Each structure stands twice: as C-alpha cells, then as structure tokens.
Amino acid sequence: HSHLSHRHYEYRIMDGVVSWLHHAKHQYKTNKRNIIQQIINLGMIVSTALVIWKGLVLVTNSESPxxxxxxxxxxxxxxxxxxxxxxxxxxxxxxxxxxxxxxxxxxxxxxxxxxxxxxxxxxxxxxxxxxxxxxxxxxxxxxxxxxxxxxxxxxxxxxxxxxxxxxxGFPTIMFSDYPLLKYVVLGCMAIMVIFSKEE
Structure with a gap:
C-alpha cells in the first residue's frame, strides 16, 4: 500500500511536471507568436508610412513634400x-x-x-x-x-x-524645443506596451 502511494505520488509529480512543461511550451509559442505579430505589425506601419511618403515625393516632385x-x-x-x-x-x-x-x-x-x-x-x-x-x-x-x-x-x-x-506639426516643435519630452513620451509608450502585454 505504501509502495503504491509512493508510486501514485511520483506519477502526480511527473504529471505536474509534464503539465507545466506543456503550459510553458504553449506560453513560449504564444509569446513568440505575439512578438512575431508585433514585429510584422510594426513593419507594416513603417512600410505604409514609407509608401505614402514616396508617393507624395513622386506626386509633388519635391524631396520634402x-x-x-x-x-x-x-x-x-x-x-x-x-x-x-x-x-x-x-x-x-x-x-x-x-x-x-x-x-x-x-x-x-x-x-x-x-x-x-x-x-x-x-x-x-x-x-x-x-x-x-x-x-x-x-x-x-x-x-x-x-x-x-x-x-x-x-x-x-x-x-x-x-x-x-x-x-x-506642433508636437515636432515641442520635441525640438524640449528634447527631454521626447524621452518621456517614449517611456510612457514603452510602459503602455508592457502593460498591454501583461493583459
């Protein structure tokens, strides 16, 4: 009886470890997927901005439209x-x-x-x-x-x-006149991203 209980206890531990590993693997895959998705989204935003800018350059014929x-x-x-x-x-x-x-x-x-x-x-x-x-x-x-x-x-x-x-364009002037403000805004954005990930 004692031997069976000991075995049962070992199985429960093993089951718990396997379950935790599955959970960790799932979390890793989910986080990896989220990170990849965020990188893709950022790439899309940057690409769209570049396409719009290049389009304006072509349409207006000005290097700074x-x-x-x-x-x-x-x-x-x-x-x-x-x-x-x-x-x-x-x-x-x-x-x-x-x-x-x-x-x-x-x-x-x-x-x-x-x-x-x-x-x-x-x-x-x-x-x-x-x-x-x-x-x-x-x-x-x-x-x-x-x-x-x-x-x-x-x-x-x-x-x-x-x-x-x-x-x-006033934010551009604010960042130019008060360079510290740029870092405050970037810091706030980073905090928002961290909290949104936790949710």
Missing amino acids: VVVVLSGSMEPAFYRGDILLLTLSSDPIEIGDIVVFKIKGRDIPIVHRVLEVHYPSDPKDGPPRLLTKGDNNRVDDRGLYNRGQFWLDPADIIGRAKAWCPYV
Whole structure:
C-alpha cells in the first residue's frame, strides 16, 4: 500500500511536471507568436508610412513634400506648428509665391515669400534667381543667406507651398524645443506596451 502511494505520488509529480512543461511550451509559442505579430505589425506601419511618403515625393516632385513651420517669420499667413504641403513644378516661380528653400551647408529648410525675381540680362547666364523675405520680418533674407550670396538659385528651392494644415506639426516643435519630452513620451509608450502585454 505504501509502495503504491509512493508510486501514485511520483506519477502526480511527473504529471505536474509534464503539465507545466506543456503550459510553458504553449506560453513560449504564444509569446513568440505575439512578438512575431508585433514585429510584422510594426513593419507594416513603417512600410505604409514609407509608401505614402514616396508617393507624395513622386506626386509633388519635391524631396520634402511636407514641412513644419518652425518660426513666426511668416505670420499671419502661417504660424508655428502649421504643416505645409509642397510641390515642385516646372512653372516659373513668381513674386508673392511662398517657397521653401535650403541654404547650402544648413539642414533646416526655411519657409518665406518671394520678394523679387532677378532675370539675367543674357539667358545664357542661367535661370532667374530669387530674393525672399518673411512676411513678419523687417528686412529681406540676404542676412540669412551664406556670405557673398545675394540670390537663391532654383536648386536651393525644395518646393512651393500649395496647401497647409494649422498646428498639426506642433508636437515636432515641442520635441525640438524640449528634447527631454521626447524621452518621456517614449517611456510612457514603452510602459503602455508592457502593460498591454501583461493583459
């Protein structure tokens, strides 16, 4: 009787171990499946964003089809945080057009209005060049251009503003002005992901 009880006890332990191993294996497979699913979902989101971006680049012909207004130099036309949709067509740029340009050697694009178009006396001297100014600035942009540069070349132009959406880009400015905020938001997102996994 004692021998049978001992055997029964061993069987129960073995059964418990096997059951635990099955459970652990199932959990591992489920977690593995969840991780793979999350990686696939993330890949889909990134791929969709890239396809949309590339589509905008092709449609607008601009290397940066969407930009965020970072300063108040174009108020009251545009305010900080406004998002602009740009196009870059072969149509000639005229006085009054709002253009986005990059100064050589600098990363941040500038959104300003065309104040003057300089047509060379001889067409062989190249295409017309531009002078820009912010609507809210007292003087033109020659102080912003590189030393010795008086005009913008067509190659400096990223695009012309064709549409805008107010304040949508404000989070970009907040992250730029307060870099710590970026890490706080990322930390909160990580905590949310951890808690959602536990559920």
